[in-house]
Amino acid sequence: MITGKAWQFGDDINTDLILPAPFMYLPKEQQAKHVFEANRPGWVDLVKSGDVIVGGRNFGTGSSRPAPLALNALGIGCLIADSINPLFFRNCVSFGLAALECPGVSAAFDEGDVAEITLSAASVRNLRTGQTLTGVPIPEALLKLMQGGGIFPLLESEGLIGPGIDSAGA
Amino acid sequence: MGMTIMEKILARASGRSRTSPGDMVVVDVDTVVLYDGNFFPAYWRDIKSVAKPDNVVVVYDHRAPAPDQYCARAHSVGRAFVEKFGIKRFHDIGYDQGIAHVIVAERAYALPGTVLVCSDSHAGSAGALNCAARGTGGPDVIYALTKGSTWYRVCETIRYDLVGRLRHGVTPKDLFLHIAGIYGNHSNYNVEFGGPALASLSIDERRTLATMGTELNAEFTIFEADGILDTYLRARTDRPYQTYNPDPNAVYADRRQLDLGAIEPLVALPDRVIDNSVKVGDVADVFIQQAFIGSCANGNLYDLQIAAEVVAGRRVAAGVRFLVTPGSQEVYRQALKAGYIETLMAAGAVVTNATCGACQGGHMGVIGPNEVCITASTRNFKGRMGDPSASVYMASPATVAASALTGRVTHPGEFISMERAG
Ligand code: SF4
Numbered sequence: 001m002i003t004g005k006a007w008q009f010g011d012d013i014n015t016d017l018i019l020p021a022p023f024m025y026l027p028k029e030q031q032a033k034h035v036f037e038a039n040r041p042g043w044v045d046l047v048k049s050g051d052v053i054v055g056g057r058n059f060g061t062g063s064s065r066p067a068p069l070a071l072n073a074l075g076i077g078c079l080i081a082d083s084i085n086p087l088f089f090r091n092c093v094s095f096g097l098a099a100l101e102c103p104g105v106s107a108a109f110d111e112g113d114v115a116e117i118t119l120s121a122a123s124v125r126n127l128r129t130g131q132t133l134t135g136v137p138i139p140e141a142l143l144k145l146m147q148g149g150g151i152f153p154l155l156e157s158e159g160l161i162g163p164g165i166d167s168a169g170a
Numbered sequence: 171m172g173m174t175i176m177e178k179i180l181a182r183a184s185g186r187s188r189t190s191p192g193d194m195v196v197v198d199v200d201t202v203v204l205y206d207g208n209f210f211p212a213y214w215r216d217i218k219s220v221a222k223p224d225n226v227v228v229v230y231d232h233r234a235p236a237p238d239q240y241c242a243r244a245h246s247v248g249r250a251f252v253e254k255f256g257i258k259r260f261h262d263i264g265y266d267q268g269i270a271h272v273i274v275a276e277r278a279y280a281l282p283g284t285v286l287v288c289s290d291s292h293a294g295s296a297g298a299l300n301c302a303a304r305g306t307g308g309p310d311v312i313y314a315l316t317k318g319s320t321w322y323r324v325c326e327t328i329r330y331d332l333v334g335r336l337r338h339g340v341t342p343k344d345l346f347l348h349i350a351g352i353y354g355n356h357s358n359y360n361v362e363f364g365g366p367a368l369a370s371l372s373i374d375e376r377r378t379l380a381t382m383g384t385e386l387n388a389e390f391t392i393f394e395a396d397g398i399l400d401t402y403l404r405a406r407t408d409r410p411y412q413t414y415n416p417d418p419n420a421v422y423a424d425r426r427q428l429d430l431g432a433i434e435p436l437v438a439l440p441d442r443v444i445d446n447s448v449k450v451g452d453v454a455d456v457f458i459q460q461a462f463i464g465s466c467a468n469g470n471l472y473d474l475q476i477a478a479e480v481v482a483g484r485r486v487a488a489g490v491r492f493l494v495t496p497g498s499q500e501v502y503r504q505a506l507k508a509g510y511i512e513t514l515m516a517a518g519a520v521v522t523n524a525t526c527g528a529c530q531g532g533h534m535g536v537i538g539p540n541e542v543c544i545t546a547s548t549r550n551f552k553g554r555m556g557d558p559s560a561s562v563y564m565a566s567p568a569t570v571a572a573s574a575l576t577g578r579v580t581h582p583g584e585f586i587s588m589e590r591a592g
Binding site for chain 2: 083139
């Protein structure tokens with residue numbers, strides 16, 4: 001179960017907002033400092049580890065850049081949205097960012113409410129109102145990948161890749 | 171029950187006799203395309219093993235040639251990878267370089283009926299070649315590289331039947347803006363193009379539409395295969411392939427007819443692609459500082475041709491920077507030979523080497539605070555091409571070229587006849 005404070009972001013949040021282009025190739029710790037810089041400057045200083053992003057429709061539309069990695073590095077506990085762009089959701093699985101599509105969730109939360117999320121049951125509860133919503137179930141294999149930290153730990157355990165070579169970030 | 175093109179290709183690639191919407195399939199990957207963005211530290215890893223090195227393509231495009239030390243180091247990481255695994259299809263800075271999606275078509279790396287994995291979101295461009303491709307992510311590409319497989323969810327398909335013919339000066343980009351404006355979001359659907367008017371569109375023109383499928387949030391965008399595709403491919407490769415067309419009784423989530431003759435030049439207003447298209451005349455009072463033609467969608471020879479036709483014998487307006495970035499060095503050479511580059515430069519355009527460049531705000535034409543840009547590229551998102559306070563309008567190369575001449579958003583009909591000769 002994931003419990004965290006909710007931050008509201010609205011509809012059609014694109015990847016250029018989540019991770020602006022000038023920073024997308026930086027190491028993830030540096031990416032994290034620029035998340036939502038254009039639409040919500042200063043937010044990265046307010047958000048706490050474990051907090052939850054609440055999106056409206058089509059969250060994450062846009063490029064395949066490692067935006068979920070930046071949200072991970074920022075310590076986001078979970079992303080819940082009325083709908084998540086399928087490419088973005090795929091990257092949430094691949095980078096191991098907890099994410100759940102849950103129609104109606106943006107209307108069910110005020111900013112600052114606390115969300116309690118059970119990914120395996122695809123359920124979201126608002127602890128202030130007591131309302132529980134049911135989201136779109138995540139296929140078991142994908143949930144396992146998402147909760148296991150994504151593709152890199154898996155490939156590493158199979159000896160197919162080594163750890164990151166962060167020379168360029170030095 | 172019949173199958174759509176994507177249902178057939180995913181069935182073939184997953185070793186099944188059929189697939190239906192809702193199925194999760196693990197498929198063999200025929201081609202893995204890496205670009206310079208993959209070699210940055212955020213998601214590159216020390217690769218110990220490559221499933222099939224002959225299936226790998228490496229292209230430098232997003233930041234090429236390297237604009238700074240950071241990118242230069244990533245390029246070096248990529249070259250070391252190419253060397254280590256003996257990758258033959260490597261498109262480094264030089265004769266064979268270009269934007270990955272353009273190279274993939276130009277060199278016929280994407281074959282009909284095959285599965286291509288590239289982490290870039292506009293990989294669906296290869297759908298114009300009847301090839302199953304879509305944007306994935308950096309980790310997906312490394313998975314496909316090392317294991318030779320990937321996974322997809324089979325989605326329902328929306329079918330577009332094309333009829334009629336585009337008027338002269340109206341381009342597939344306008345057709346896209348029409349679809350994006352009328353039908354908006356296609357999330358969780360494949361998009362399939364076909365119909366009698368397909369034959370009026372070249373492979374490059376189809377690629378513009380297939381590339382822009384990403385901006386409809388479509389899963390796979392795929393085109394029917396026809397004789398024009400065969401001719402295109404046979405000029406480029408002798409590798410065998412099998413084409414896939416839909417069954418007559420394929421089941422679609424929706425089937426829509428598009429009359430190409432009724433399409434007119436459109437513009438997407440800033441910050442959002444879908445549900446945001448207006449007629450050019452509606453924004454004719456918007457003044458611009460930059461006009462850009464380029465990208466995997468609009469850096470084709472035909473894009474440069476129509477731009478050259480619009481600006482021929484005229485000069486770019488004072489105070490406007492008109493940037494043209496061919497999609498590949500091969501397109502650049504062809505445009506040079508055809509005289510388009512000379513015409514564009516005589517008008518005052520700055521023609522750059524092939525790269526993503528201004529499309530992505532990385533280099534070669536980044537826009538400043540409060541500036542206004544009109545672009546024939548893929549996205550108009552806030553901050554994409556530079557400062558977040560800038561406004562980006564998106565249109566066809568003809569409209570962008572016309573706007574460069576006047577310094578405001580301008581209908582191409584002000585400079586060229588929109589009647590198709592003959
Ligand atoms: S040209 Fe633009 S949209 Fe195409 S791959 Fe490059 S950055 Fe992406």
